[in-house]
Amino acid sequence: xxxxxxxxxxxxxxxxxxxxxxxxxxxxxxxxxxVFEDILQRFDALVKRxxxxxxxxxxxxxxxxxxxxxxxxGYMDNFPxxxxxxxxxMGTDKQARELSAKVHxxxxxxxxxxxxxxxxxxxxxYPVYPTFSGLLPQGGRLVTVLGWVFRHEPSDEPTRLQHFRxxxxxxxxxxxxxxxxxxxxxxxxxxxxEGLGLPVQSDVASDPFFGRAGKMMAANQVDQRxxxxxxxxxISREKPTAICSFNWHQDHFSSKFGIRTSEDAVxxxxxxxxxxxxxxxxxxxxxxxxxxxxxxxxRDQLWPR
Amino acid sequence: xxxxxxxxxxxxxxxxxxxxxxxxxxxxxxxxxxVFEDILQRFDALVKRxxxxxxxxxxxxxxxxxxxxxxxxGYMDNFPxxxxxxxxxMGTDKQARELSAKVHxxxxxxxxxxxxxxxxxxxxxYPVYPTFSGLLPQGGRLVTVLGWVFRHEPSDEPTRLQHFRxxxxxxxxxxxxxxxxxxxxxxxxxxxxEGLGLPVQSDVASDPFFGRAGKMMAANQVDQRxxxxxxxxxISREKPTAICSFNWHQDHFSSKFGIRTSEDAVxxxxxxxxxxxxxxxxxxxxxxxxxxxxxxxxRDQLWPR
Numbered sequence: 157x158x159x160x161x162x163x164x165x166x167x168x169x170x171x172x173x174x175x176x177x178x179x180x181x182x183x184x185x186x187x188x189x190x191v192f193e194d195i196l197q198r199f200d201a202l203v204k205r206x207x208x209x210x211x212x213x214x215x216x217x218x219x220x221x222x223x224x225x226x227x228x229x230g231y232m233d234n235f236p237x238x239x240x241x242x243x244x245x246m247g248t249d250k251q252a253r254e255l256s257a258k259v260h261x262x263x264x265x266x267x268x269x270x271x272x273x274x275x276x277x278x279x280x281x282y283p284v285y286p287t288f289s290g291l292l293p294q295g296g297r298l299v300t301v302l303g304w305v306f307r308h309e310p311s312d313e314p315t316r317l318q319h320f321r322x323x324x325x326x327x328x329x330x331x332x333x334x335x336x337x338x339x340x341x342x343x344x345x346x347x348x349x350e351g352l353g354l355p356v357q358s359d360v361a362s363d364p365f366f367g368r369a370g371k372m373m374a375a376n377q378v379d380q381r382x383x384x385x386x387x388x389x390x391i392s393r394e395k396p397t398a399i400c401s402f403n404w405h406q407d408h409f410s411s412k413f414g415i416r417t418s419e420d421a422v423x424x425x426x427x428x429x430x431x432x433x434x435x436x437x438x439x440x441x442x443x444x445x446x447x448x449x450x451x452x453x454x455r456d457q458l459w460p461r
Numbered sequence: 462x463x464x465x466x467x468x469x470x471x472x473x474x475x476x477x478x479x480x481x482x483x484x485x486x487x488x489x490x491x492x493x494x495x496v497f498e499d500i501l502q503r504f505d506a507l508v509k510r511x512x513x514x515x516x517x518x519x520x521x522x523x524x525x526x527x528x529x530x531x532x533x534x535g536y537m538d539n540f541p542x543x544x545x546x547x548x549x550x551m552g553t554d555k556q557a558r559e560l561s562a563k564v565h566x567x568x569x570x571x572x573x574x575x576x577x578x579x580x581x582x583x584x585x586x587y588p589v590y591p592t593f594s595g596l597l598p599q600g601g602r603l604v605t606v607l608g609w610v611f612r613h614e615p616s617d618e619p620t621r622l623q624h625f626r627x628x629x630x631x632x633x634x635x636x637x638x639x640x641x642x643x644x645x646x647x648x649x650x651x652x653x654x655e656g657l658g659l660p661v662q663s664d665v666a667s668d669p670f671f672g673r674a675g676k677m678m679a680a681n682q683v684d685q686r687x688x689x690x691x692x693x694x695x696i697s698r699e700k701p702t703a704i705c706s707f708n709w710h711q712d713h714f715s716s717k718f719g720i721r722t723s724e725d726a727v728x729x730x731x732x733x734x735x736x737x738x739x740x741x742x743x744x745x746x747x748x749x750x751x752x753x754x755x756x757x758x759x760r761d762q763l764w765p766r
Contacts, residue, residue, distance in 0.1 A: 178520060180588060181527050182578050187588060188521040215483060216493040218624035219524045219609055220581075222486050232570070233561045236550035241574055242581065243548055244613040245541035249672040256538045265537070266576040269546055271569070272613055273487050274623065276525075276547065283485060283492060304524055304609065308549040308577055318579065319523035367554040 160441075164391050167441070168314050174445040183310035184318035188433075191447060196436045198458040199352075200302065200323050203430060206348060212300040212325060217283040219304035219319075220274040225286070228412055231278060234373070237366050240276035240306040243269035276306035280322040281427040285409040288328050288425075294418040296329020298337075302432075315390050315397045315434050324429040328410065330417050331424040338384075338402055338426045345386050345400050345428065353454050354388050354399075354438050361385040361398065382406070388438045399434040403427050465746075469696050472746070473619050479750040488615035489623035493738075496752060501741045503763040504657075505607065505628050508735060511653060517605040517630060522588040524609035524624075525579040530591070533717055536583060539678070542671050545581035545611040548574035581611035585627040586732045590714040593633050593730075599723040601634020603642075607737075620695050620702045620739050629734040633715065635722050636729040643689075643707050643731045650691050650705050650733065658759050659693050659704075659743050666690040666703065687711070693743045704739045708732050 171177045171192075178187030188196070220242060226232060231239060245255060245268060258265035277283065280303030288297060302323050310318060327337045342358060349356045361383045362374035377383055382404050387396035403426060409415065410423040417423045443450040476482045476497075483492030493501070525547060531537060536544060550560060550573060563570040582588065585608030593602060611624050632642045647663060654661045666688045667679035682688055687709050692701035708731060714720065715728040722728045748755040 178592060180522070180591070181529070182525075185523050185525055185527075185579060187592070190519045193519065193521045214495045214498065216498045217485070218490050218622070220487075220490055220611070220624050222490075224486070227564050232550075232564045236552075236557050236560055239549060240577070241548045241571055242611075242613075243546045243571070244544060245537075247541075252541050252672055255541055259532050259537045264576070266546055266548070271571040272545070273615065274490060286485070287483060287492070306525070306547075308547075310578065317523070319525050367557050 160389075160393075162389065162392050164313055167391060168312065170445055171314055171437075171440070176440065176445065177314065182318070183312060184316055186314075186317075192436060192440075195439060195447065195458065196321070196432045199430075199435050199439070200432055202457055203323055203348070204300075206344070207300070207325065210298060210325075212298045214300050215284065215287070217277065217280075217301060217303055219277050219306065221277045221283050223271070223273055223275050225282065226275045226278070229282065229285075229409070234363070234365050234370065235278065238278060238307045238309060238364070240278070240308055242272045242274050242276065244272050246270050276319075277303060278306060280305050280324045280429060281326045284326045285413050285415070285425065288410070288415045288423075289413045291416050291420060292328060292418055292423060296327065296333060296417070296423070298328075299326045300324065301326070313391055315437055317433055320434075321432040322429040323432055324427050326425065326427045328415060328423055328425045330421070331406070334424040334426045335404060338404055338428070341428050342384055342386075342402055345402075345430075349386060349388070349400065349435075349438075351453075352439060352457060353451055354442055356386050356388045356399070357396075358384055358386050361401065388442075390434070390438050390441045397434055397438065398431070399438050400428065400430050465694075465698075467694065467697050469618055472696060473617065475750055476619055476742075476745070481745065481750065482619065487623070488617060489621055491619075491622075497741060497745075500744060500752065500763065501626070501737045504735075504740050504744070505737055507762055508628055508653070509605075511649070512605070512630065515603060515630075517603045519605050520589060520592070522582065522585075522606060522608055524582050524611065526582045526588050528576070528578055528580050530587065531580045531583070534587065534590075534714070539668070539670050539675065540583065543583060543612045543614060543669070545583070545613055547577045547579050547581065549577050551575045581624075582608060583611060585610055585629045585734060586631045589631045590718050590720070590730065593715070593720045593728075594718045596721050596725060597633060597723055597728060601632065601638060601722070601728070603633075604631045605629065606631070618696055620742055622738055625739075626737040627734040628737055629732050631730065631732040633720060633728055633730045635726070636711070639729040639731045640709060643709055643733070646733050647689055647691075647707055650707075650735075654691060654693070654705070654740075654743075656758075657744060657747075657762060658756055659747055661691050661693045661704070662701075663689055663691050666706065693747075695739065695743050695746045702739055702743065703736070704743050705733065705735050 176192040365373040384402040385398040386400040390397040481497040689707040690703040691705040695702040
């Protein structure tokens with residue numbers, strides 16, 4: 157039985173007091189202290205060690221991606237409330253003086269900006285799909301990325317960040333191979349996180365689709381068992397936090413980017429992602445604010461000799 | 462004498478052909494292949510090894526920071542053309558359907574968004590200054606960050622990115638301590654980069670201040686020798702690329718954030734930053750597209766046994 161107490165404000169205060177996070181004055185965008193970041197990097201290294209034999213190709217993308225891509229995958233239809241659009245000033249010298257005057261007068265000045273070609277990446281796997289276009293090699297492909305993800309949902313909950321990192325694995329290939337890979341990783345993820353002393357469980361889940369139409373899409377997603385999450389109590393016992401998620405997209409991305417199996421049939425994609433800040437917070441909640449006091453079993457895995 | 466040939470288009474093509482970078486369809490926001498990223502991480506680790514005894518505190522910030530901070534430090538006065546402002550949809554169900562319809566009709570839809578509380582971080586050191594507020598400990602402070610930096614200047618030059626990483630060191634303390642630290646790191650940076658076989662030189666420099674007024678500010682910055690850069694030919698012999706820069710801000714940030722020395726006098730700040738993608742590209746240009754062929758002296762430093 158879980159006898160710990162949960163208190164969002166107290167948790168955030170303790171994280172600050174122990175130098176684990178550094179307030180910046182914006183909700184969901186705190187700085188990470190040296191110990192917090194070390195835990196995060198060590199967990200990421202552990203995931204990579206466990207998956208070392210999988211032969212994933214590692215790609216790295218910046219935290220922005222093409223606006224045209226966001227449009228193409230339907231993100232503005234489904235999650236407009238979470239998107240981050242990047243706008244810049246493209247005016248003249250005279251307009252720049254006007255902009256500057258507005259800033260100093262405390263007036264709003266954003267209407268003097270224009271949209272750029274980029275938006276903030278809303279899922280670390282998005283930039284990967286276009287690289288799969290065409291006929292896949294036999295057996296499909298596997299890519300891994302570590303990327304910054306933006307979601308506009310400012311919150312005081314330390315686990316709900318506007319900008320955070322995901323370690324993702326993205327699999328593309330025959331439908332049955334992709335589903336088998338997803339199932340195997342769901343078990344692997346549970347074993348990994350349980351092995352780190354986290355009280356985790358998996359469950360069917362749905363994405364935060366916007367509005368009334370979104371409710372139906374979410375229900376459909378649950379019915380089809382397209383999304384699973386690994387949950388762990390971090391800020392609440394009743395509403396555990398998703399620290400790892402598994403998405404089977406069927407042919408959503410492969411149809412949009414012309415991805416075909418080696419036999420020229422419809423390819424499927426699936427991805428899984430560890431929310432690195434959330435895993436870090438789950439470990440801190442489970443084992444305490446001072447890593448020196450963590451169980452040897454956990455320390456030995458994160459800081460191997 | 463430098464007998465190499467420089468050809469921007471040819472360089473970009475070769476980088477793609479060797480899997481070092483992955484095109485994404487947007488200028489200045491390509492993906493980094495596994496070898497490119499390994500070189501970058503190894504160089505960053507080398508910098509940290511060299512500076513290990515300096516006692517810098519490592520902080521990590523997300524790629525966004527408070528809009529109020531951008532306004533406060535005068536960024537919109539000086540570099541409005543480079544800024545990236547983050548806008549989101551905050552409307553109703555009905556407005557979301559209208560937005561979606563515009564996207565599908567190929568119409569512009571960004572006027573349905575509102576500015577958020579955040580902008581993209583335009584310099585990795587910015588989020589650090591507010592953490593220095595108040596009276597400093599004796600001897601001042603030293604912080605290091607690895608951060609993503611956004612500059613809206615789309616370009617086909619592989620060295621001119623919209624989003625890139627800087628490894629920065631930020632020093633705050635008495636004016637004479639800060640200048641001495643800057644001078645010592647300028648020599649240290651040159652020694653490090655020369656030791657990696659890069660044909661570098663340092664020079665006084667200026668920031669890309671916007672417009673006519675900006676020309677005067679840049680001239681003033683050069684006169685006062687506030688900015689230095691370490692330059693290396695990467696895409697042109699005549700216009701070498703800045704791969705490391707040193708900025709002495711005098712009391713620009715300390716006056717804005719109320720930073721005082723332990724004796725309650727005016728504190729100064731200075732920072733230095735390695736442009737990690739640019740150093741990586743300089744190494745590739747200097748030693749070739751296949752790291753296996755790089756000189757042993759360089760390999761042994763980046764990949765120590």
